[in-house]
Amino acid sequence: MIISSYMRTEHRACDEIFAAAEKHVIDGDFEKAEEQFILFADDTIRHFKKEEESLFPTFEELTGNTEGPTRIMKFEHEQVRGLIGKMAEAVENKDSDAYLSLAESMMILLQQHNMKEEQMLYAMCDRMIPQDVKESTLETMKAIEL
Amino acid sequence: MFSQGGLSLEQAPPISVVMKFFITASLFGLILGLYLLASSSGLLTYSAYAYNVTITHFLALGVMASFMLGALFQMLPVIAGVVIKMPSKKSMVVHVLLMVGVFLQLFAFNTSISLLYLFSAIILGSALLHATTLMIKELIKVQDHSSSSKGMLLSLSSFTIAIVFGIYLLLTLGGYISGDAFTQVKEAHYSFALFGWVALLIVSVSFQVVEMFYVTPKYPTIMSKYLVTAIVMLLVLKLIALFISLPTVGIDLILALLFIAYGIITLHRLYRRKRPTSDATVWFWRLGMGLLIVSMFITALGTVTSIDQGLKSISYLAFIGFALSIVFAMNYKIVPFLTWFHLSNQGYMEAPMMHDVIHPKKAKIHFYIHIAMLVTWTLSILFNLPMIDIVASLLVVLSFGWLLYHLIFAVRKYNYTQKHTEKIEW
Ligand SMILES: [Fe+2]
Ligand SMILES: [Fe+2]
Numbered sequence: 001m002i003i004s005s006y007m008r009t010e011h012r013a014c015d016e017i018f019a020a021a022e023k024h025v026i027d028g029d030f031e032k033a034e035e036q037f038i039l040f041a042d043d044t045i046r047h048f049k050k051e052e053e054s055l056f057p058t059f060e061e062l063t064g065n066t067e068g069p070t071r072i073m074k075f076e077h078e079q080v081r082g083l084i085g086k087m088a089e090a091v092e093n094k095d096s097d098a099y100l101s102l103a104e105s106m107m108i109l110l111q112q113h114n115m116k117e118e119q120m121l122y123a124m125c126d127r128m129i130p131q132d133v134k135e136s137t138l139e140t141m142k143a144i145e146l
Numbered sequence: 147m148f149s150q151g152g153l154s155l156e157q158a159p160p161i162s163v164v165m166k167f168f169i170t171a172s173l174f175g176l177i178l179g180l181y182l183l184a185s186s187s188g189l190l191t192y193s194a195y196a197y198n199v200t201i202t203h204f205l206a207l208g209v210m211a212s213f214m215l216g217a218l219f220q221m222l223p224v225i226a227g228v229v230i231k232m233p234s235k236k237s238m239v240v241h242v243l244l245m246v247g248v249f250l251q252l253f254a255f256n257t258s259i260s261l262l263y264l265f266s267a268i269i270l271g272s273a274l275l276h277a278t279t280l281m282i283k284e285l286i287k288v289q290d291h292s293s294s295s296k297g298m299l300l301s302l303s304s305f306t307i308a309i310v311f312g313i314y315l316l317l318t319l320g321g322y323i324s325g326d327a328f329t330q331v332k333e334a335h336y337s338f339a340l341f342g343w344v345a346l347l348i349v350s351v352s353f354q355v356v357e358m359f360y361v362t363p364k365y366p367t368i369m370s371k372y373l374v375t376a377i378v379m380l381l382v383l384k385l386i387a388l389f390i391s392l393p394t395v396g397i398d399l400i401l402a403l404l405f406i407a408y409g410i411i412t413l414h415r416l417y418r419r420k421r422p423t424s425d426a427t428v429w430f431w432r433l434g435m436g437l438l439i440v441s442m443f444i445t446a447l448g449t450v451t452s453i454d455q456g457l458k459s460i461s462y463l464a465f466i467g468f469a470l471s472i473v474f475a476m477n478y479k480i481v482p483f484l485t486w487f488h489l490s491n492q493g494y495m496e497a498p499m500m501h502d503v504i505h506p507k508k509a510k511i512h513f514y515i516h517i518a519m520l521v522t523w524t525l526s527i528l529f530n531l532p533m534i535d536i537v538a539s540l541l542v543v544l545s546f547g548w549l550l551y552h553l554i555f556a557v558r559k560y561n562y563t564q565k566h567t568e569k570i571e572w
Contacts, residue, residue, distance in 0.1 A: 015361045015420060016420060019361055019421050022421060022422055022423065026423065079491075097501060098499065100423070100501070101501035101502070102499060104479075104501070105486050105487070105500050107358075107359070109487070111361070112224050115354065115358060116227070119227075119292050120227060
């Protein structure tokens with residue numbers, strides 16, 4: 001279960017930072033909010049990069065399917081990236097209502113995305129990918145930078 | 147194998163499927179309020195029996211089942227990775243038959259015309275069995291069950307049992323069968339419907355949704371893994387005990403205690419949630435869990451000592467309040483999210499943000515109306531004053547009317563965006 005546990009930890013870490021940013025927005029401290037939000041955006045986009053450049057190709061090679069789950073996951077990544085852009089704008093404009101509204105959409109979108117990855121995609125990866133390939137994939141993912 | 151469609155909200159049913167059920171449910175709630183108003187103002191009079199079964203079934207089927215089936219059509223693909231093909235067509239059949247069936251049943255209870263019992267058994271039975279079997283059929287195929295998807299499967303199975311028992315009861319009331327086991331079947335019908343269907347579905351959904359919406363710590367594994375199975379096993383045991391005339395109080399007590407434990411743990415999850423927002427939906431969840439605990443505490447008390455009718459009514463009211471609170475909480479998240487989601491997926495750059503669909507402040511107002519409604523009904527049970535009954539009934543009308551208004555507003559916003567704003571092709 002090394003893929004699941006590594007990726008799940010990353011999801012949780014992003015949740016924490018996201019919650020911290022949201023809290024600062026509610027408190028009206030936009031400087032700290034922006035700081036946390038940038039952290040969240042970087043971590044999330046890096047995580048997506050790990051999936052798109054390393055984990056998904058491995059999965060696709062193994063299943064011979066590039067049109068299936070990974071395509072949908074990538075599509076959802078695109079949606080999240082779009083929202084990140086809008087939220088960045090809101091935090092810059094110190095518009096807390098817009099930020100909180102977007103944050104609501106972001107959380108549902110991201111959580112259901114993560115849920116599907118954790119329950120289906122990562123679980124399948126852990127079950128189907130041979131141990132040595134799993135380890136090398138994990139190493140590649142750890143090395144990926146923004 | 148991995149079904150592509152089930153993996154994404156992209157494959158979720160059109161928003162109209164969900165909205166249709168939610169709007170109907172609110173409309174039924176509104177009609178229920180008017181029915182209550184008519185009886186509390188003395189405009190219409192009914193026997194206590196007709197009054198009780200009418201309210202219970204109008205609430206359970208017209209309101210709760212409509213909400214819950216609508217939510218299931220939406221959530222099965224997302225939570226359980228289940229694809230329901232042709233959701234619009236299938237849900238339409240369920241929807242229309244359910245609406246007709248609920249009214250037929252209402253008239254059957256209030257007139258005791260034998261033929262109406264028969265028709266309501268046939269129409270309601272086919273609407274609900276069609277819905278449960280089509281969902282169960284897909285859910286059974288799921289390979290990696292999460293606690294949520296397993297719970298949904300079990301709660302839909304409980305619902306199926308409750309429906310079959312319900313058909314038996316209706317046919318007995320209509321005089322079509324002798325109904326020798328009427329008393330036992332009635333008790334089992336209520337247990338499977340309330341604990342097995344309503345409460346269990348809320349439990350299963352919460353395992354995923356509470357974490358997902360509020361970013362809370364996970365439920366303890368022992369609970370997410372075994373609670374739903376334990377509840378269903380207890381219900382089956384209860385069924386057997388009923389038919390071999392063994393006492394069932396012990397089972398009722400354990401059931402009540404399990405739900406109390408679940409309520410407390412959920413409250414604790416919410417308390418430890420990472421997201422700082424305390425919007426109305428968080429409050430609806432808290433209230434719902436509090437009411438579940440109250441209701442189950444009284445039930446537990448009733449198994450060890452005798453309690454008076456007033457207390458029983460309060461337990462019943464608290465259970466209704468619990469179910470409605472959770473349904474409202476879900477509505478105020480699902481509807482704005484889906485409106486935004488579908489529109490932005492279709493490429494509308496000006497897709498309204500969630501707060502522009504239904505602002506959290508509106509949901510908060512509904513929360514206060516809901517509380518006022520529960521308080522006045524409690525007062526009505528305690529003091530039995532006609533004046534309070536009228537106010538309480540008006541609050542039911544207001545509560546569902548408020549929700550209905552905002553659902554219609556969301557639909558209009560959706561249509562407006564589609565008609566009048568620009569779309570880019572992906
Ligand atoms: Fe992802
Ligand atoms: Fe991920």
